[in-house]
Amino acid sequence: MSATPGLPVRRAALRLLDAVFRRGETLEQAEGGALSDIRKAPDRALAKAIAGETLRWLTDLDALIDSATKQNLPDDAKARMVLRIMLAQALRLDTPPHAVIATGLPLLAGGPRRLAHGVFSALVKRADTPLPPAPALPERVIERWGAEKAAAIAPGLAFPPELDLALKDAAATETRAVAMGGVTLAPGHIRLPRGAAVESLADYKAGDWWVQDLAASIPARLLGAGEGRSALDLCAAPGGKTMQLAAAGWKVTALDMSKRRLDLLKDNLKRTGLKASPVRADALTWEPKHRFDAILIDAPCTATGTCRRHPDVLHRIGKGQIAEMVELQRALVAKAAEWLNPGGVLVYAVCSLEAEEGEEQAAWIDAELGLTSQPITAEELPAGLRPTAEGWLRTHPGMLAEQGGLDGFFVGRWVR
Numbered sequence: 063m064s065a066t067p068g069l070p071v072r073r074a075a076l077r078l079l080d081a082v083f084r085r086g087e088t089l090e091q092a093e094g095g096a097l098s099d100i101r102k103a104p105d106r107a108l109a110k111a112i113a114g115e116t117l118r119w120l121t122d123l124d125a126l127i128d129s130a131t132k133q134n135l136p137d138d139a140k141a142r143m144v145l146r147i148m149l150a151q152a153l154r155l156d157t158p159p160h161a162v163i164a165t166g167l168p169l170l171a172g173g174p175r176r177l178a179h180g181v182f183s184a185l186v187k188r189a190d191t192p193l194p195p196a197p198a199l200p201e202r203v204i205e206r207w208g209a210e211k212a213a214a215i216a217p218g219l220a221f222p223p224e225l226d227l228a229l230k231d232a233a234a235t236e237t238r239a240v241a242m243g244g245v246t247l248a249p250g251h252i253r254l255p256r257g258a259a260v261e262s263l264a265d266y267k268a269g270d271w272w273v274q275d276l277a278a279s280i281p282a283r284l285l286g287a288g289e290g291r292s293a294l295d296l297c298a299a300p301g302g303k304t305m306q307l308a309a310a311g312w313k314v315t316a317l318d319m320s321k322r323r324l325d326l327l328k329d330n331l332k333r334t335g336l337k338a339s340p341v342r343a344d345a346l347t348w349e350p351k352h353r354f355d356a357i358l359i360d361a362p363c364t365a366t367g368t369c370r371r372h373p374d375v376l377h378r379i380g381k382g383q384i385a386e387m388v389e390l391q392r393a394l395v396a397k398a399a400e401w402l403n404p405g406g407v408l409v410y411a412v413c414s415l416e417a418e419e420g421e422e423q424a425a426w427i428d429a430e431l432g433l434t435s436q437p438i439t440a441e442e443l444p445a446g447l448r449p450t451a452e453g454w455l456r457t458h459p460g461m462l463a464e465q466g467g468l469d470g471f472f473v474g475r476w477v478r
Contacts, residue, residue, distance in 0.1 A: 068165040071105050075112035075147055076169060082117065082374045083138065089113060089374050115154040116146045117373035118219060121198040123149050130181045141178055144169045148182050153193050159186050196220050203376055207415065211458075215415070218459025218467040219370050225254040227263075228274040228302060230309050230334055238270075247465055248283075248444040250306075251276055269334035274302040276444060277367070277457045277468040281358055281411040284442060284475055288312030291355040295338075296345055296398055299323030301330040303358055304338050312356065314338040317345055345394055353403045361391045363412040363419050367470025370459045388418050392426065399431045402478040408433060411473045415458055420472025424454055433476035 074097050081092030089110065100106050116123065123146045127135065135142040148166040151157035163182065167175045196216040204212045227242075229235060232250035239245060242264060244252040252271070260266065260273060282303045285293065288311035295304045298316035300323055307314045308331075316338045318324045324342050331338055341348070364379045364387055365372065395410055402408055410427065412419045428435055437453025446462050449455050455473040462468055 066165060066168055068161070069168055070100060071109045072112065072147065072165045072169060074100050074109040075116070076143060078109065078113040079116060079143060079147070082378060086378050088378070089372065111155060112147050112150055114222065114373055116150040117377060119150060119154060119193055119197045120146065120377065121200055122193050125198070126185055127181060130184045131177065133177065141170060141174050145178055145181055148178070149185065152186055200376055202380065214460045215458045215470070216460070217463060218461070219373070222256055223275070223370050223469070224256045224466045225258045225260070225273065226275050227252045227254065227271040228279050228306060229271045230269065230305070230336065245465070247276055247462070251279065251444070253466060267333070272302060272305055272330060272334065275469045277471040278302060278413065279306060280443065280455065280471065281360060281409050281473050282306035282310070284409050284438060284473065285312070285356045285358065285407060286310070292352070293356040293358065294350070294354045294398070294401065296357060296359045296394065297362060299327040301327035303360055305330060305334055305336050307358065308336040308338050315350070315354070316340045317343055317348065319344045345397060350401055353401050354406060355403050356407045357398045357402060358409045358411070359394060359398055360411045361394055363387050363391065363414040364416060365413050366415045367413040367458070370467065370469070384416050384418050388423065391419060391423055395423070395427060396431065399433060399478070404478055406478050407436065408476045408478070409473065411471060413469055413471050415470040420456065421454065424452070424472070424474040427474065427476060433478055436475045436477045438473065438475055
């Protein structure tokens with residue numbers, strides 16, 4: 063057991079960040095190994111919060127560090143990484159400076175403790191140390207998105223998101239929102255303050271709702287009422303969109319190739335009492351027994367649209383990963399287009415902010431697949447959102463800022 067309380071948690075945060083920067087893992091992928099010796103849930107949550115805030119504000123933290131020392135600390139130097147997590151705690155998590163020092167400097171055993179102590183102490187004493195209202199984004203992200211788009215998105219990344227719930231019974235939205243102390247931004251949606259313990263919320267076991275970001279709920283909404291017609295949810299797990307479709311009266315086939323994620327989908331269906339037909343298969347080799355009246359493709363993507371809840375994507379994703387996803391997405395859409403009944407509707411969606419995975423894919427579908435665009439209308443969307451001139455939908459974390467924001471998504475709709 064460590065002689066310094068809190069030190070194992072900071073070591074775990076350091077391991078999480080090491081997994082992101084050295085191995086390109088997501089924070090979620092890194093949790094198993096990095097948090098293996100952290101047993102208590104609050105300690106695990108703190109380690110993840112330290113790593114998350116460090117990633118969220120990394121560019122600003124580095125600028126502060128560089129302003130306080132003339133020494134050249136490489137990006138991957140342990141001293142820089144320790145200073146990052148020390149500053150993240152002091153400036154974003156309100157950890158007292160003495161506690162930050164006590165749990166931070168031991169991470170540099172045999173290293174430049176005096177340098178780290180001096181830089182940290184100098185910065186927390188400065189009057190101008192507080193971070194700006196919005197985090198600065200990494201240069202390579204600004205290059206991809208453009209300065210104007212990056213500036214619009216950045217304010218939405220300052221805080222982790224609040225908790226969004228999707229309701230099984232949209233008719234109960236107003237009543238349930240009042241009862242749960244939340245607000246609603248669309249039928250079947252409730253937003254609660256961040257930090258709410260999901261499993262302790264009212265009617266969790268009854269299965270009356272599930273966790274789903276507002277933007278993530280839009281693609282299934284665009285298919286409307288099912289009235290017993292057939293729908294395919296491609297890449298379906300863990301099941302939010304499958305449950306939406308089932309609750310809207312669709313006869314749903316839920317396809318996914320991951321056994322673990324498909325098991326989560328089955329658990330969610332059992333909890334909510336909704337019906338669907340889960341299928342474990344690779345969509346690129348699977349052949350359905352019949353065609354479908356609707357197909358929803360929430361395609362595998364870089365997930366940069368989830369950066370407010372997963373800030374690691376800002377530092378892991380580059381052009382190589384984007385190109386790989388574009389190729390896979392096109393293969394999936396081409397397959398799915400063959401499985402539509404005449405008059406059937408296809409919705410393509412990605413939780414990505416990259417034009418290559420969104421707008422450019424939609425233009426490719428228009429040009430290559432023989433489907434007819436079915437423009438999205440403002441009346442179909444939560445208040446405050448508008449379709450693009452092409453009839454697509456583009457959301458990003460800077461939108462609906464006064465209501466708490468939303469994830470970045472691209473959505474398009476076509477009919478055969």
